[in-house]
Amino acid sequence: MELPFAGFARLHEFLKKLEKDTYPELPTQLHTEITSQQLDSLLAKYPLPPGAAILDVGCGQGPALDIFRERGYRPTGISLNDDDVAACRNKGHQVAKMDQSFLDYPPETFDLIWARHVIEHSIFPHFTLAEFSRVLKMGGIVYLEVPAPETACHHENNQNHYSVLNRGMWVSLLSRSGFQLLEQVNFNFTTGLGPDEYWGFVCRKQD
Template sequence: MSTIPTVRRVVAGVCPSCDGTDFSAMSVPERGVTIAICAGCNLYINLRPTTATDAADAGVYDAGYHQQMGYDAEDARKIVTNGYRLQLLENLRAPGAFLDVGCSLGTFVEAARRRGWDAHGADISADAVEACRRRGLRATVGDMRHLDYPDNTFDVLNLRHVLEHDVQLWECLAELRRVLKPGGLLYLEVPCVDCIPVRRKHERYVKFWHDFHCYWFSKQSIRNILGQAGFTERPLPRFGRRGLANPRYLLWLAHRAVMQATERATYDVSVWEKTA
């Protein structure tokens, strides 16, 4: 496993996903980003990223950030839909120790607690962690490379729209493996360049190319990276056995299936097992 910072590898001409050396370039002036695109695996790499740590040090994730980004909006609805995600995941793993990495204001942690999980959250923002604690949730300050938990603690890690925020992919994934039990699961959502909106508009799909993102993944590149990091993909049931008597859950599943089948979802969802 490489210990070289991945953006430096690209500057040196090597893709962190496939070791490819053929890159093209793209710029999104509205976002102030310059992007290298690997011809081998279609991984998009921000060559001038503002990392999560840099942003935190600059006070970006202060008390107003989560409200500005709308993370406090429709709180009750988010708890319900996050519960649906857990309901689907429970077809693979019974409730156990759960950590939401990048927990923000804690809606996923709250959803997990309500469903009987031993639920915890971690976030780089001290303000977000304090907000979680005010609502009675267990949360700690930490990023993907620094999680304040013992080895082999969690049955499931939730990582939704977080991995793309850190330059050091290998260090992040090594730390996630460390706190995950053998056979534990990583639920992962990342921005996906294979979707139709990105393929049609490319750099003109401005809202997709966030300047705080270090990476935008293709399905191939994220699978290359997770495989190299010691994870094995597990199929996530499209429907599963749980909750099928709930019409709202069925509607959510149907909408999710249509978005994925038509390639309109701008993110990729996958589940990974920690292997020996």
């Protein structure tokens, strides 16, 4: 069914309202440690070509961009938060203000998509994953990391978390979007609120 123009206009206005829910992603020790740990593991198991093009979706203030640049890759970041975009650009990174569900890049642009704690901010994650697949090269790798629902931290109640899904749903959506699941990673730790958990999914774009 074709969406009428008025429907697109309402969707656009709704997405603009949601943009106000964003907040700066200041670096934290926990997220910096997980980023470094997972990057080391990922790049050791799935080596990238020299100068590989990498998209850091929801790049925050650039902890992963820093590492990618240090290793000689060509990283690009996107974020909807003005403070984060400015912080990354001040460090010399190539970063655009862009919605993860509407990527302004040609098909098969990137060798790797790095997406830590971003897709739960999408109102339609299946569509968002389809966009990831569109701009990823065939055989390219995507790393998706999400918070588990209904932990002591109750990520489903966060201000701009709209899709805090269970593990099976993420696996299903990745498969439907053209990704082969290579491995899953669990992160279990304790916060001031109690036990918490993140899930990581390493996938390859397949035919």
